[in-house]
Amino acid sequence: MNYEAIIVGGGVAGASLSLLLGQAGMKICLLDKENPSSIKQNDFFKGKTASLNLNSIDLLKKMGIWEKISKTSKDFTNIEVWDSEGSSVVTFDAKEISECRLGKIAHNNNLLKSIFDLLGELPNVDLLEHESVLSLNEGLESIEIQTDSGLNLEAQLIVGADGSMSSIRSLSSIPIRTWSYEQTAIVSLLESELPINETAYQIFTATGPIALLPVRVEEEDLISLIWSADKVYANKLFFLESSEFLKELELKTESKLGRFKLREEISSFPLHQLHAIKYFSKRTVLVGDSAHTIHPLAGQGLNLGLADVIDLSERILLLRREGRDIADEKMLKAYSDSREKVNLRMMAMMEAFKRGFASTNPWLKLGRNIAFSFTNETKFLKKKFIKEAAGIT
């Protein structure tokens, strides 16, 4: 047997799982169709950001990358949510759950760089880049893969961490439920006239939610913009002159942070929701976006993926310590059942938010305002929301 596990997909979820299993001494192969290990210094602070909850932060500590990440990421201690169609605002403060922060905003590229640096030090982890899996052959005690460059590799377990369009999920014939949000996320980095401090803003508009998150870029405090907008409107925004784009943003955010300046070219990501009917099949198992892809409106996608990684790695390592098959069906089913429950709950919540706020029905608008005021004034409900956002269960 070449490997104990082959992990397909070196995004944050797959790379984290490889690191945890590799640090425990397992013989691992991490395979990616791109070359995620070669992120350049200039790209550290580009592209997607992630609001890491306290659970994800604990994982980064366990992997040994927290010290590095904490220096280059930014605390958020408050979340302020408002509805541009109404006057209500809800604020969530870390103090209300006796914590010093609700989480940290980090750059995905920076996370990846730190993880790959440590992976490079592990002789028991092989990294294969610019490789894709063409086929899977299930055996009784192992599984074999063929790659597009003609490699044949064998392992006890294959992990699909290859994102939303997962090839491992398709090759394992794991069915999914999926639907498009008919929205695109416009992402960029901004400078603002007024300081954002440690507050994450979420503004619900009729054409989609806008998130303004505090980020640190080389000692400078900036803002990560994630503007999820209906497709046609997003397309219009994408092709606006920068000054027009910023004017539109200032209008939608009610100039809460004054005037903005663009610090990075805008990029866009199509948004859809996807959920695998189950997270395993024989000797393959899914983690992260390959199992569940959700709307970025509450910044929970990666947090859910990292929670999968924690759960699965603990179960694999327990079986390994007991000298048992790490692709044991009962274990994979228990993992799938436990993670599905949590992920589906979050997806249902995101869907309700997305639909509720997209509606222009006056009764729904009134309901939203009442719900906002009620939430803001009801201590136990607020605490529940804050704990959910911070990843405390």
Ligand SMILES: Cc1cc2nc3c(=O)[nH]c(=O)nc-3n(C[C@H](O)[C@H](O)[C@H](O)COP(=O)(O)OP(=O)(O)OC[C@H]3O[C@@H](n4cnc5c(N)ncnc54)[C@H](O)[C@@H]3O)c2cc1C
């Ligand atoms: C605009 C936006 C903002 C977001 N903000 C947040 C946030 O604030 N907080 C949060 O928690 N989440 C956020 N998310 C979600 C988060 O980015 C994703 O959940 C997360 O990146 C998924 O990680 P992953 O490792 O599972 O998959 P991916 O990041 O998609 O990685 C998949 C990897 O697999 C590789 N791959 C793909 N196909 C193949 C193949 N066939 N063979 C081999 N390799 C393959 C890819 O090259 C890639 O390296 C956001 C998402 C978007 C779109």
